Amino acid sequence: MAVLPIPQIGDPVLRIPTTDVTNFDDEWFQTLVDDMIETMREANGAGIAANQVGVSSSVCVIGVDHNDRYPYKPAIPLTVLVNPIIEVLDDEQWLNNEGCLSVPIRGDLYRDMNIVVTGKDRYGKPFEQVYRGLSAGTVQHEVDHLMGGLIVDRMDNRTSMTTWENFTKNGMAAYLERIAPVIERTEPRP
């Protein structure tokens, strides 16, 4: 396994929509998935998309255990999503504040509360899972990456943009209060 470099905003690979994975037996693909997991953990991310390691394939990894970068996040089981498609279950949304391993700032943006994701697992087996709350936000963030999107595209309130340092200093307390009910409803739980 290897820790790979993470392209930053402005790198064209982050803006190219990824293409579906078809060959799951490929050793190269399985190594890619292992390297993405390693890279996500090394960077303390809650998720990472293949184009964030420079590969234009539709695969992302999510997983939160105890995370120093996101200490408030409920745990998410380590999950590999291949060719994921999101169906939004209703019109409920919540206001998150997100960061990204490819973007040096954080900011406010709306996420759907209740979604179902279909796709494949890393071995090509059909995958389906309902996500709610913060974990649903994490999945939407990664699927945005796979479509060539970044958090800055969704930040409608630009005055909420902040460095990580200033978010911790000035924004974290109010954010934690705001998302407490969303954390309560976050699924799945390990």
Ligand code: ZN
């Ligand atoms: Zn990201």
